[in-house]
Amino acid sequence: MFADPQHRLIAFTRLLAVSVLCCLAFSWRLWVSRPHYPLVPLFEFVPALAFPFDYVLLGWLVVLLLGVVYQPRCRLLITLVLGTFGLLFVQDQSRLWPSFYQFSFLFLLLASNRRVDGAAGDQRVLASMRFVFAMVFFWGGVQKLNPYFFYEEFPWFVEPVTRLWPLATPVLPHIAVAAALFEMTIGVGLLTRRLRGAALGGAVLMNLLIFFCIGPLRDNWNNSSWMWGMTVAAQTWVLFFRAPPFSFRTMFAAPALHNVPQWLAVILIGFLPVLNNINRWDSALSFNVYSGNVDYAEIHMRPGVVDRLPDEIAALVHVRFGGAVLVPNEWSRRVFHANTYPETRVFKALFRAVCDYLPEGSAALYVREKAGWFFPKRIDRYELNGARGVELSDAGVSPPDA
Structure with missing residues (x-):
């Protein structure tokens, strides 16, 4: 052949x-800034590109890839593609x-x-x-x-x-x-x-x-x-x-x-x-997909505060058993057609973004950590504590509607 x-x-x-x-x-929406679904940089000091520069960077990547199709032996083009991906990954680890x-x-x-x-x-x-x-x-x-x-x-x-x-x-x-x-x-x-x-x-x-x-x-x-x-x-x-x-x-x-x-x-x-x-190593970087065993999260809140959320987020909230639940996986699939990057640090960033619209103490994050070879799954509860950020409030608990 x-x-x-x-x-x-x-x-x-x-x-x-x-x-x-x-x-x-x-x-494509994964690679630009979004109005509500937050970017999660690998390092806090890395700034996010604002509109329209985020679209310019995505366009630059597309042009480079088209260049590789035309000139597949051009090492400079290949290196520039690699460098552009590196910059995009550093700006938002959800892209990994x-x-x-x-x-x-x-x-x-x-x-x-x-x-x-x-x-x-x-x-x-x-x-x-x-x-x-x-x-x-x-x-x-x-x-x-x-x-x-x-x-x-x-x-x-x-x-x-x-x-x-x-x-x-x-x-x-x-x-x-x-x-x-x-x-x-x-x-x-x-x-x-x-x-x-x-x-x-x-x-x-x-x-x-x-x-x-x-x-x-x-x-x-x-x-x-x-x-x-x-x-x-x-x-x-x-x-x-x-x-x-x-x-x-x-x-x-x-x-x-x-x-x-x-x-x-x-x-x-x-x-x-x-x-x-x-x-001790991320699921996405271990090709752990559709295994039924990755970290999973839900954001629980009081039903009375749902109307404070932007329409894009509020439309995804389910009211059940007297509470309101936002599933990050559903949010990410709506935004960029894939599940959330399944790690607690990303779930915390999403939780902080949601809490920006809610009264203090009206929401909690529940993370079901994946099982390992030597331990079963468990559920941890996190709350937003002012300037201290998202902190673990209870380990090994069950969400209120479980």
Whole structure:
């Protein structure tokens, strides 16, 4: 299919740029300032770009990506794309979705390519990218090996399938176990010679199933997620179809200093996701998606204060059991078609933004922390305490309507 590594890398680079453009089209509001949903900078001293400069920066990124499509071997364009993403991530950590985290890492590997290395350099970058893709599948499967995925998330996720082909409820958890192991096996198989063909076919089929379950046939429930899945399917095919066997020797063929991006891939993509299972590494950076086991939050408030909220937020508040509840996931899906970045520090920022409109003491944040390998889920209650910010007021509690 590809005459040599250079042609494969050029095709992949163009596909990567187009993939990012497609994902940006579905989530463009994530990349500009919003009137109510707050930006959550990685560092407090980082200022947010105000209108119209936020749109200018997004437009600049789009122009750079179009430039990469036209000139896929231009290292300057690739480096500028990487730098622009870095600036956008620092301004708002909510943008660090697994999709854009993976895309940015791929641009980092592309930026490490040296023309002087010729075909060997192209092979090194391609091998590094194959490692990244394999680890994304592997860790995606590992994170699903939990009872919340087996008994809750998976039955909900495959509802479009079970409506067409009804399955007995007791059977679904067993299929869920097989699905998680299957995704792990795809990751391992992509790096082997014998299993690569089956793993490649499995990767494409899995992402087609994701499209069926949460795409247009489910009222476009999560456009950003299924679009990422479809781009991953295409990218995986270009990277692995009739490709040479993977080897770490090829991946680390450059001089030591030029292997820094490869070592970052091994550490950040290959190793650190394991820490998510003891809640010491973010779920989004561990490719922990649709596992049924990520941090989840609700903002509870007195019903009488809902009318103080802007219409955009008030329309999402549910009044139940004598209280009013705002679910951040519903808010983020309304704003930029994806779930909230599932970490307590982001939930706190959203809670502070809501409390700006409410009387003091009229609302509380409940965060259900994900389970780890050695501890179960728990719910913590937070309150806004004036200048001291959001503080934990009670640990291990239940929300009032639980």
